[in-house]
Amino acid sequence: MTTSTVAETAAPAPRRFSRTSPSLLLVVAMGAFLVLSAVRTFTGGYDLTSSGTVAAGLSAAVPIGLAGLGGLWAERSGVVNIGLEGMMILGTWGCGFLGYNHGPWAGLLFGTLLGAAGGLIHAIATVTFGVDHIISGVAINIIAPGLALYLTKVTFAHYEGGGQKQSPPINDAKAITLPFSHWLHTIEDKHWFAVSDLAGLIGGVTTRLSLVTLLAVLVLVGSGWILWRTAFGLRLRSCGEAPYAAESLGVNVYKYKYIAVVVSGAMAGLGGSALAISAHQFRDGQTGGRGFIGLAALIFGNWRPGSLAAGAGLFGYTDAIQLRSSAAVHALLLLMAIALALIAVWQWRTGQRTIAVVALVIAVLSVLWFADTKKVPDELVGTTPYVVTILVLALASQRLRMPKADGKVYRRGEGH
Amino acid sequence: MTLAGSPQSSDGGAGNVGSGNVGSGNVGSGGDSSVGGADLAIEVVGVTKRFPGVIANSDVNIAVRRGTVHAVVGENGAGKSTLMKVLYGMLRPDEGEIRIGGKPVTFHSPSDAIAAGVGMVHQHFMLADNFTVLENIVLGSEPTARGALNFGAARQKILALSKTYGLDLAPDELVENLGVGDRQRVEIAKVLFRGARLLILDEPTAVLVPHEVDELFDNLRELKSEGLTILFISHKLDEVISVADDITVIRRGMTVGTANPHSITPRQLAEMMVGSELPSPQTRTDTVREAVVLSVAGLTVADADGRDIVQDVSFDIRAGQVFGIAGVEGNGQSELVEALMGIRPAKSGRITLNGADLTRQTTRERRLAGIGYIPEDRQRQGLILEGSLWENRVLGHSDSPPNIKGPLIDRAGARRDTERIVREFDVRTPGIDIPALALSGGNQQKLIVGRELSGSPVLLIASQPTRGVDVGAQAAIWEQVRNARAAGLAVLLISADLEELIGMSDAIQVILRGRFVGAADPATVTAEELGSAMTGAGSAAGAA
Numbered sequence: 040m041t042t043s044t045v046a047e048t049a050a051p052a053p054r055r056f057s058r059t060s061p062s063l064l065l066v067v068a069m070g071a072f073l074v075l076s077a078v079r080t081f082t083g084g085y086d087l088t089s090s091g092t093v094a095a096g097l098s099a100a101v102p103i104g105l106a107g108l109g110g111l112w113a114e115r116s117g118v119v120n121i122g123l124e125g126m127m128i129l130g131t132w133g134c135g136f137l138g139y140n141h142g143p144w145a146g147l148l149f150g151t152l153l154g155a156a157g158g159l160i161h162a163i164a165t166v167t168f169g170v171d172h173i174i175s176g177v178a179i180n181i182i183a184p185g186l187a188l189y190l191t192k193v194t195f196a197h198y199e200g201g202g203q204k205q206s207p208p209i210n211d212a213k214a215i216t217l218p219f220s221h222w223l224h225t226i227e228d229k230h231w232f233a234v235s236d237l238a239g240l241i242g243g244v245t246t247r248l249s250l251v252t253l254l255a256v257l258v259l260v261g262s263g264w265i266l267w268r269t270a271f272g273l274r275l276r277s278c279g280e281a282p283y284a285a286e287s288l289g290v291n292v293y294k295y296k297y298i299a300v301v302v303s304g305a306m307a308g309l310g311g312s313a314l315a316i317s318a319h320q321f322r323d324g325q326t327g328g329r330g331f332i333g334l335a336a337l338i339f340g341n342w343r344p345g346s347l348a349a350g351a352g353l354f355g356y357t358d359a360i361q362l363r364s365s366a367a368v369h370a371l372l373l374l375m376a377i378a379l380a381l382i383a384v385w386q387w388r389t390g391q392r393t394i395a396v397v398a399l400v401i402a403v404l405s406v407l408w409f410a411d412t413k414k415v416p417d418e419l420v421g422t423t424p425y426v427v428t429i430l431v432l433a434l435a436s437q438r439l440r441m442p443k444a445d446g447k448v449y450r451r452g453e454g455h
Numbered sequence: 456m457t458l459a460g461s462p463q464s465s466d467g468g469a470g471n472v473g474s475g476n477v478g479s480g481n482v483g484s485g486g487d488s489s490v491g492g493a494d495l496a497i498e499v500v501g502v503t504k505r506f507p508g509v510i511a512n513s514d515v516n517i518a519v520r521r522g523t524v525h526a527v528v529g530e531n532g533a534g535k536s537t538l539m540k541v542l543y544g545m546l547r548p549d550e551g552e553i554r555i556g557g558k559p560v561t562f563h564s565p566s567d568a569i570a571a572g573v574g575m576v577h578q579h580f581m582l583a584d585n586f587t588v589l590e591n592i593v594l595g596s597e598p599t600a601r602g603a604l605n606f607g608a609a610r611q612k613i614l615a616l617s618k619t620y621g622l623d624l625a626p627d628e629l630v631e632n633l634g635v636g637d638r639q640r641v642e643i644a645k646v647l648f649r650g651a652r653l654l655i656l657d658e659p660t661a662v663l664v665p666h667e668v669d670e671l672f673d674n675l676r677e678l679k680s681e682g683l684t685i686l687f688i689s690h691k692l693d694e695v696i697s698v699a700d701d702i703t704v705i706r707r708g709m710t711v712g713t714a715n716p717h718s719i720t721p722r723q724l725a726e727m728m729v730g731s732e733l734p735s736p737q738t739r740t741d742t743v744r745e746a747v748v749l750s751v752a753g754l755t756v757a758d759a760d761g762r763d764i765v766q767d768v769s770f771d772i773r774a775g776q777v778f779g780i781a782g783v784e785g786n787g788q789s790e791l792v793e794a795l796m797g798i799r800p801a802k803s804g805r806i807t808l809n810g811a812d813l814t815r816q817t818t819r820e821r822r823l824a825g826i827g828y829i830p831e832d833r834q835r836q837g838l839i840l841e842g843s844l845w846e847n848r849v850l851g852h853s854d855s856p857p858n859i860k861g862p863l864i865d866r867a868g869a870r871r872d873t874e875r876i877v878r879e880f881d882v883r884t885p886g887i888d889i890p891a892l893a894l895s896g897g898n899q900q901k902l903i904v905g906r907e908l909s910g911s912p913v914l915l916i917a918s919q920p921t922r923g924v925d926v927g928a929q930a931a932i933w934e935q936v937r938n939a940r941a942a943g944l945a946v947l948l949i950s951a952d953l954e955e956l957i958g959m960s961d962a963i964q965v966i967l968r969g970r971f972v973g974a975a976d977p978a979t980v981t982a983e984e985l986g987s988a989m990t991g992a993g994s995a996a997g998a999a
């Protein structure tokens with residue numbers, strides 16, 4: 040059928056798999072960095088780029104990123120997993136349970152297993168019994184915290200250092216510090232434009248970098264590789280895009296969905312464990328909606344690992360700032376305004392006029408707020424990471440495209 | 456391989472019925488199947504498959520000789536697709552047996568069938584839109600290297616396949632950017648990639664234009680000469696006769712008999728399918744009136760990347776006129792139609808319906824203004840597959856009687872009107888409460904045509920209105936459209952079936968690369984001339 044030579048020339052030139060090119064990413068990153076140091080110099084919000092903030096931000100990003108990854112696994116196979124929050128809670132509890140006397144790694148392993156168990160329940164409900172994905176997920180979110188609290192009362196309450204709502208302390212996981220990092224601190228303290236900021240960034244990642252964080256990065260890269268580079272990943276994703284096509288090619292859709300959802304739970308459990316380890320104990324209500332933020336990062340990151348990691352990083356970063364200094368939170372207003380203004384320009388150019396206008400309006404309001412006040416009211420400081428992350432992600436996202444069969448109940452042989 | 460008098464299955468009883476009256480039946484000898492088994496690629500013996508309320512296959516017998524092209528024909532809902540799904544392991548037969556190379560086999564899933572060398576191209580595409588061509592093709596039998604999918608090797612193999620069979624594949628293109636013709640080729644490549652020895656093609660030509668069909672048939676002959684066996688379904692009987700070595704006719708789930716393509720005419724074959732005589736085609740009458748219904752001026756439409764896919768197109772359609780657009784798939788027809796329906800924005804230009812400017816109206820407003828729309832892909836755009844027939848009747852017409860009473864849906868009214876459509880358009884169904892997905896492809900199409908002709912529209916936009924519809928039903932649909940046209944309906948007709956286009960249209964324009972490149976007079980133009988004009992090779996006869 041060489042036939043369509045004509046149609047071929049007439050049809051638009053093939054649009055290759057669109058992935059942002061590395062050089063473009065580099066330019067964007069450089070630009071963002073320069074803006075960041077300019078704002079830091081101008082406002083004096085030193086914590087915007089201090090190594091402390093970076094380190095704290097990194098460890099705060101880990102649970103979010105892992106929750107998002109959990110969502111990625113499940114949703115790429117076509118199962119919506121809104122139960123991530125609940126599975127994460129199981130992870131925090133599990134980590135507390137084994138972590139306090141067997142060390143953080145045993146805790147991490149058990150937390151991950153409990154998360155996977157949560158995933159298994161979700162898989163049985165949604166894949167085998169065809170329960171609506173949202174209903175099953177919400178049920179898990181309701182049951183998990185109650186279960187964790189109950190278990191806490193029957194276990195930790197009797198342990199030394201434990202309580203009705205918390206576990207005894209967990210030891211820190213091993214952390215690595217690179218030899219040159221104290222040099223960086225010296226440079227950082229000079230507060231030079233760009234140079235000190237760069238030192239802060241690098242210092243943040245090379246000083247007391249927890250192995251848990253390293254593990255999370257490996258899991259992220261590994262997930263991306265498995266899902267997009269292996270035959271297994273292709274099959275798994277095909278279940279989320281066109282399960283009946285996959286079935287017609289002999290792919291066992293049930294099997295892949297099961298694996299995906301169990302891994303999804305494990306990721307959430309791992310995220311919960313990381314959270315418990317960085318807080319040195321399990322505490323009731325510790326997750327604070329991070330499972331949902333992870334899900335938001337997944338959605339606005341267009342179901343791709345790179346963008347979801349960026350979303351998680353943004354949350355971690357703003358969370359760290361919020362915890363460390365209110366001056367920096369104030370400076371964050373200006374930073375967000377600049378970011379939104381840039382997003383507005385970009386969205387305008389890609390034809391998304393409405394989004395551009397909304398972004399610009401919010402940017403202007405933030406500038407006004409910044410100029411008119413000395414600090415952000417304490418009551419609002421705690422919400423900054425949530426607000427900033429959702430605003431930036433939502434306004435920056437482009438043509439979101441969820442897996443086509445995501446959330447749809449699949450029944451073997453009922454394709455058409 | 457045996458030629459005439461090919462061996463038939465042992466269970467020749469059902470094979471005899473009805474074949475005698477055309478005198479060309481190549482009917483079963485009733486011989487022992489194990490003797491002929493070695494020559495047979497696949498053999499279906501007494502297969503029965505029931506669905507709730509329907510017997511889709513009843514004691515079906517087919518013997519397919521190795522290295523031949525074997526056609527299966529039958530009316531819409533006769534059970535052809537069901538039988539193919541049984542052969543491909545997607546459905547389990549309730550009774551009967553399938554033999555490959557003389558040995559009985561049981562397929563629990565398509566992977567068993569693939570392992571046995573059976574591959575299938577489905578009537579409705581089985582592709583993941585958001586995957587690349589390569590990903591769609593390799594899925595399920597991926598070449599790997601060191602744990603990872605070996606994209607390089609896969610790409611090479613696909614390009615080699617593409618070259619050998621002229622499939623013109625772009626491995627890294629996203630499937631959602633492809634037209635139906637290209638999708639079809641991807642489907643065929645999927646099967647070849649798996650090294651199938653028996654190819655099942657369910658209506659592969661329904662979406663292709665004539666020269667694409669010719670090339671497909673060249674491909675099939677090539678495959679055949681390499682010893683592959685092809686089992687295919689088509690409603691286009693002349694093409695069946697031209698390409699098939701054997702023909703099996705199925706009527707209402709039963710094998711009626713076999714026919715010899717060398718001695719049967721399309722008309723005889725059609726009568727064998729339907730079991731009665733066909734009405735003769737009526738002669739052309741001129742019903743074109745003065746009043747312009749649809750007027751399109753300087754319409755330009757851009758695709759998602761901002762390229763102009765329809766460029767500066769202008770035309771008028773008058774009341775009682777059928778305006779045909781001929782073109783190879785992917786030359787802007789779909790985008791033009793979507794712009795007319797308000798699904799895709801017009802970049803520039805004006806669309807007016809009976810003098811009212813529609814350019815900025817929403818799809819719903821356009822429908823309310825009296826546009827009926829038969830979309831090219833019935834399953835993606837025309838139906839809610841899980842919804843019942845009467846709910847699908849309401850779809851797109853939920854603002855007008857008989858579907859509503861005040862602000863509420865009028866169930867009784869909608870149901871009554873669905874019954875009417877089922878009756879008038881001969882939709883073969885056990886009832887109007889079954890989901891649309893349980894209808895055969897052709898019957899789904901009839902339901903949509905019936906719906907869109909309801910409520911006396913002033914303009915009907917018909918993309919491939921008879922795609923996948925059997926000859927009898929096709930004639931019935933044409934009849935309905937002609938009647939509506941006589942009553943003043945304006946019709947925009949887009950069809951890959953050039954006979955249909957020429958037979959139905961009062962005026963034809965050829966579209967190429969998003970532009971109208973010439974007019975053709977339907978009274979004088981032939982399908983061949985039109986076909987070459989569509990590729991830009993020659994100008995249509997009677998060009999304006």
Ligand SMILES: Nc1ncnc2c1ncn2[C@@H]1O[C@H](COP(=O)(O)OP(=O)(O)OP(=O)(O)O)[C@@H](O)[C@H]1O
Binds near residue numbers: 506530533534535
């Ligand atoms: N999943 C299903 N559930 C219930 N009934 C079904 C199902 N699939 C098919 N049928 C019924 O079985 C019969 C045969 O359908 P089939 O799709 O095999 O017809 P076909 O010969 O392929 O027709 P067409 O030419 O229109 O594609 C029809 O009456 C149809 O309604």
Ligand SMILES: [Mg+2]
Binds near residue numbers: 536537657
């Ligand atoms: Mg069919």
